[in-house]
Amino acid sequence: MYIVKHMKTHGIKPRTHGNIGKKPHNALSFEEIKFVVQFINRYSEDNGLPMPAAPRGRDSEPPIFLPCSTPKNEIHQLYVEACHEVQIRAVKLSSFYSIWSACLPNIQIANPRSDVCNTCERHREHILNARSENEKLTATRNFTDHIEKAEREHHLYIQCIKEAREEHQSIQLPEPPVRPCSTDFLKTHYTFDFAQCVSVPHHSRQVGPLFFETPRKIQIFGICMEGAGSQRNYLIDEDQTIGRDGKNAHGPNTVISILHHHFQNYSMGEKCAVLHCDNCPGQNKNRYVIGYLLWRVMIGLHRAIELHMQIPGHTKCQVDAGFAQIKKKYRRSDCDTLQHVADVVSKSSKSNEAVIIEDGNVKYYEWKEYIKTTFQPLKGIRKFHHFTFSALLPGVVLCSVDVDGDKVPVILSNHDQISVNLSLEIMPGGLSRERQEYLYKHIRPHVRECFRDTTCPEFHEE
Ligand SMILES: [Zn+2]
Structure with a gap:
C-alpha cells in the first residue's frame, strides 16, 4: 500500500525513513554542549585548585581539582538553576556527566586518592601489576628512587x-x-x-x-x-x-x-x-x-x-x-x-x-x-x-x-x-573590534552600574 504510493509519487527509488537527516528533537545542540562546557570551566575558575604543570615529559593539560564537598550532581544542580535564570534548556545529569568527561577531562573532583604526580601514579600501577618477585622488587625500587629524588x-x-x-x-x-x-x-x-x-x-x-x-x-x-x-x-x-x-x-x-x-x-x-x-x-x-x-x-x-x-x-x-x-x-x-x-x-x-x-x-x-x-x-x-x-x-x-x-x-x-x-x-596586542563589542554587549551589563566605564562611547546601545 505505502510502497505503491511511494512508487507512484517518486518512481522506482529506495525509500528512506522520514527521520533520516533530521536531528531528534531531544538531541543536544552544539550550543547546549557549549553552555555546559562554559559552565564547568567558569565553575572551576572560581572553585578549582589548579595543579602545577603536568609532570615532566608530558604536554597534557595540568589537572584542576574541585573540592570534594560539592559532588558532580550538586554542580549539575547549580547549572540547572543557572539555566533557569537565563531561560535555556538544561541538559540532564547523564549528558552533563558525559560532556564533562569528554570535553574537560582535566577538571576532576578531588578525592583523597588522587595523586598530583603522574609518575607516582604510574609507579603504583607497576607495583600492582608486577607478577614475579623480581618484577615486584624492581617496581618498588623505582618508586622509592622517585620519592627519594623528590625529597632531595x-x-x-x-x-x-x-x-x-x-x-x-x-x-x-x-x-x-x-x-x-x-x-x-x-x-x-x-x-x-x-x-x-x-x-x-x-x-x-x-x-x-x-x-x-x-x-x-x-x-x-x-x-x-x-x-x-x-x-x-x-x-x-x-x-x-x-x-x-x-x-x-x-x-x-x-x-x-x-x-x-x-x-x-x-x-x-x-x-x-x-x-x-x-x-x-x-x-x-x-x-x-x-x-x-x-x-x-x-x-x-x-x-x-x-x-x-x-x-x-x-x-x-x-x-x-x-x-x-x-x-x-x-x-x-x-x-x-x-x-x-x-x-x-x-x-x-x-x-x-x-x-x-x-x-x-x-x-x-x-x-x-x-x-x-x-x-x-x-x-x-x-x-x-x-x-x-x-x-x-x-x-x-x-x-x-x-x-x-x-x-x-x-x-x-x-x-x-x-x-x-x-x-x-x-607592543601589547590590544582587543579586537569583535571582542570589544562582545564585552560591551554581553559583559558590561553584569558590571555593577557605578563601576561601568563611561568613557567608551564607541558602542551605543541600539
Ligand atoms: Zn611523584
Missing part, C-alpha cells in the same frame, strides 16, 4: 629559602634604586609561576547568567622573594597581553619580560640569584629562560645564577601558597574592575602585592628571537633540571640531572662579550 629536590628548596631568610635578617635593606651587584646581598631567592587566571566582573554570590559568558580575563604572574617574604603578582589584563584578545599570555617573551622588570625594580642588588620554577616542557619556554639568565650573567647583571626546576606534584612552594590566598579572597569578593582585583591581591595577605601592567610600565621585548639568534639551543634540555651560570664561564651553562648529580658544561655561545642592548620592544 624539596630539601634543596627548603635549604635555599632558609639561607635567603637568614641573609635578609642579617643585612640592612638597600635604598632604592638598587644597582645590580652593588650591595652586600650574596644570594637572593626567587620563585615564579603563573596562577590560574581570574575574570571580571566577579560577584561572590553570582551563579547564573555570567556563567555562560566569557568575561574579561586577567592573568596573574607571581614572583616570590622568600627571603624578603614578599610576592609581587603581575596582573595582565586581556588587552595587555602580547597576542590580541588575551592570547599568547604565557609565552617566553611575557615570562622573560616580566622577570626582567622584576630584577630591575625589586632586586636586592645581590651578586647571585637562585631561581625555582616549574618545569613546563610542552611550552619550550625553558630554552629561552636559560638564554636570558646566561645573558644576564654575561653582561654583568649578576655574578652567578642558579636555576632549579621542580618536580610538579611534590613541591609546595611559596608562590603557590600566595596564589591560594589570593584565590580564597577573590572567591569571597566582588570585583568589577581590574583595580578591584588588584585590591583583592594586595589585601589577601601581608606578603602579596599587585603590579598592574598598563601604559607600558612593564615593557615586553622580543627576547625569543634575540636568544634564538644569540645562543645555540641546549641539546637534551629535557633531561636536565638544574642549571648554573657564572661570570667566570661566559657562554657556558652547567647542567645536571639531579640535585647532587654531575655538572655537565655546555657551551651556548663562543663569544666572551655580548651586546648589552635590549632586543626589540613589542
Whole structure:
C-alpha cells in the first residue's frame, strides 16, 4: 500500500525513513554542549585548585581539582538553576556527566586518592601489576628512587629559602634604586609561576547568567622573594597581553619580560640569584629562560645564577601558597574592575602585592628571537633540571640531572662579550573590534552600574 504510493509519487527509488537527516528533537545542540562546557570551566575558575604543570615529559593539560564537598550532581544542580535564570534548556545529569568527561577531562573532583604526580601514579600501577618477585622488587625500587629524588629536590628548596631568610635578617635593606651587584646581598631567592587566571566582573554570590559568558580575563604572574617574604603578582589584563584578545599570555617573551622588570625594580642588588620554577616542557619556554639568565650573567647583571626546576606534584612552594590566598579572597569578593582585583591581591595577605601592567610600565621585548639568534639551543634540555651560570664561564651553562648529580658544561655561545642592548620592544596586542563589542554587549551589563566605564562611547546601545 505505502510502497505503491511511494512508487507512484517518486518512481522506482529506495525509500528512506522520514527521520533520516533530521536531528531528534531531544538531541543536544552544539550550543547546549557549549553552555555546559562554559559552565564547568567558569565553575572551576572560581572553585578549582589548579595543579602545577603536568609532570615532566608530558604536554597534557595540568589537572584542576574541585573540592570534594560539592559532588558532580550538586554542580549539575547549580547549572540547572543557572539555566533557569537565563531561560535555556538544561541538559540532564547523564549528558552533563558525559560532556564533562569528554570535553574537560582535566577538571576532576578531588578525592583523597588522587595523586598530583603522574609518575607516582604510574609507579603504583607497576607495583600492582608486577607478577614475579623480581618484577615486584624492581617496581618498588623505582618508586622509592622517585620519592627519594623528590625529597632531595624539596630539601634543596627548603635549604635555599632558609639561607635567603637568614641573609635578609642579617643585612640592612638597600635604598632604592638598587644597582645590580652593588650591595652586600650574596644570594637572593626567587620563585615564579603563573596562577590560574581570574575574570571580571566577579560577584561572590553570582551563579547564573555570567556563567555562560566569557568575561574579561586577567592573568596573574607571581614572583616570590622568600627571603624578603614578599610576592609581587603581575596582573595582565586581556588587552595587555602580547597576542590580541588575551592570547599568547604565557609565552617566553611575557615570562622573560616580566622577570626582567622584576630584577630591575625589586632586586636586592645581590651578586647571585637562585631561581625555582616549574618545569613546563610542552611550552619550550625553558630554552629561552636559560638564554636570558646566561645573558644576564654575561653582561654583568649578576655574578652567578642558579636555576632549579621542580618536580610538579611534590613541591609546595611559596608562590603557590600566595596564589591560594589570593584565590580564597577573590572567591569571597566582588570585583568589577581590574583595580578591584588588584585590591583583592594586595589585601589577601601581608606578603602579596599587585603590579598592574598598563601604559607600558612593564615593557615586553622580543627576547625569543634575540636568544634564538644569540645562543645555540641546549641539546637534551629535557633531561636536565638544574642549571648554573657564572661570570667566570661566559657562554657556558652547567647542567645536571639531579640535585647532587654531575655538572655537565655546555657551551651556548663562543663569544666572551655580548651586546648589552635590549632586543626589540613589542607592543601589547590590544582587543579586537569583535571582542570589544562582545564585552560591551554581553559583559558590561553584569558590571555593577557605578563601576561601568563611561568613557567608551564607541558602542551605543541600539
Ligand atoms: Zn611523584
